[in-house]
Amino acid sequence: MASLGRGRKLGNLLLAPLPSETVVSGLLRPNNVTSVKLFDADAAVLDSLAGSGISVMVGIPNDMLALLNSSKAAAASWVHDNVTRYFPGGGVRIEYIAVGDEPFLLSHGNRFEPFIVGAVVNIQLALATAKLADRVKVVVPCSSDVYQSNSSLPSSAHFRSDLNRTMSLLLSFLSKHQSPFVLDIDPLLSLQQSANLSIDYFLFRSSGRHLTDGPIRYTNFFDSTVDSVVTSLTKAGFADMDIIIGRVGWPTDGSPNATSNTAQIFMLGLAAHLKSKIGTPLRPMRAIEQIYIFSLLDEDERDISEENYARHFGVFTVDGQAKYGVDLGQGTKKLANARDVDYLSPRWCVANDNKDLSNVSASALSACADADCTALSSGGSCSGIGWPVNVSYAFNSYYQQHDQDADSCDFDGLGLITTVDPSVGDCMFSIALRDSSSISLPGLPALLWSALASVLVFAW
Structure with missing residues (x-):
């Protein structure tokens, strides 16, 4: 049976993350998640997965690529510290090493591209030296802008011309070692960039406008995206290369069409x-x-410079509560939520109606510059709550981010701490989690879980 919970992408962008034992025993295991993708090789996170039977794709951040490209010793050290020590008795089933995280993004320019091939070669050499080359595959997650198409049709797709040499070398490497091409997909971003296609086309609804490419009629965005990569691989001389999806998901807040219902x-x-x-x-x-769902949990610190919805891809909220129903491996049962979550006291910070609020906007903007106010964005779950409730939302977001410190609700005397929940309809005013560093196992740092920006959801 196909399931949307075989994999999950784990990250490190939560202010007060759930402790690792809660994530593994309370979310991953009960929901039968069998594979996860980590953004980096956090030793504490990997240790928490020991003995779980969960397969892992462990990532190498982009900022390490230059070093790994230039130094075989650095690559050997990374493999020793983050892979070898888990074989054979370490108990973590590392299946893939993801070298870089979408290093070919157009927004990166050529910042990382010159280092990719050297980095993957050196990591592969280190695996071979450790006698793990037949057990761990080296891959490079690629965003969908790695290819281009003058007509927006799959048949005209090809890898970007600025990547010709690098892509040729990378594909030759992947083919030699029987590693798959890893494609990351952001369907909502593509919807926003597609003036001629309806949302139904992206949601697998047959009533949506179709895309005709010669004799082929595409009824959904997923197929046309995959076939664009198939065409690109074919033109590059690798027609039969396997493809896996390293990231796909739908956000639930921060933008029009980003809702829990649409995500479901x-x-x-x-x-x-x-x-x-x-x-x-x-x-x-x-x-x-293999398809990794992005992501397991929301990430309240993820960069939003490009998209306000970037923090809301989680199947679960930051406190481990399911936002909608989906089969992650648990079958027909409801998703299991995190239990015994340790929250701070039920207190909120709101704008004080008894004060002159005529100049409160500056304080709200200051709060949002530091805290997460993406739900107030156009189309967000709190975009319609009006003034001054939206100010209260900003104040509370800042207050919770600072662990309910009384001074963080001052705002020049315009803030007020209350024990009355100010939530309005679907606009939920959060209560922060107690810092997991105070409740984790002795010796372990606070563990930062995101959600399988890749969780292996579908595996056959």
Whole structure:
């Protein structure tokens, strides 16, 4: 049975993250998640996965690529510290090493591209030296802007010309070592950039406008994206290379069309499509074998310079509560939520109606510069609450981020601490989690979990 919970992407961008034992025993295991993707090799997180039977794709951050490219010794040291020590008796099933995180993004320019091939070669050499090359695959997650198409049709897609040499070397490496091409997909971003396609096309609804490419009619965005990569691989001389999805998901807040209901529709549509095993028009009856769902938990510190919804991809909220129903591996049962979550006291910070609030906007903007106010964005869950409730939301977000410190609710005397929940409809005023560093196992730092910006959800 196909499931949307075989994998999850784990990150490190939570202010007060759930302790690792809660994530592993309270979310991953009860929901039968069998694979996860980590953004980096956090030893404490990897240790928490020991003995769980969960397969891991462990990531190497982009800022390490230059060093790994220039130094075989650095690559050997990284593999020793983060991979070898878990074999054979370490108890962590490391399946992939993801070298870089979308290093070819257009927004990166050529900042990381010159170092990719050297880094993967040196990591592969280190694995071979450690006699792990037959057990761990080296991959490079690529964003969908790694290819381009003058007509926006899959048949005209090809890898970007500025990447010709690097991509040729990388694909030759992947082919030699029988490693898959890893594609990351952001369907909502693509929807926002597609003036001629309806949201139904992205949600696997057959009523949506179709994309006609010669004799082929594409009924959903997922197939057209995968086939764009298939075409690009074919033109590069690697027509048969396997493809896995390193990241796909739908956010639930921070933008129009970013809601829990829409995310559920997308996930259910994706699950049904993959369960059918029909493949894509260019690869019929050849289903993609691994898909990592982004992500397990919301990430309240993720960069929002490009998209306000970037912090809201979690299937679960930051406190481990399911936002919608989807099969992550648990089958027909409801998703298991995190239990015994340790919250701070039920207190909130709001704008004091008894004060002159005529100049309060500056304080609210200052709060949002530091705290997470993305729910107030146009189309967000709190975008319609009006003034001064939106000011209260900003104040409370800042207050909770600072662990309910009384001084963080001052705002030049315009803030007020209350024990009355100010939430309005779907706009929820949060209560911070107690800092997990105070409740984790002795000797372990606070563990930062995101959510399988890749959690292996579908595996056949």
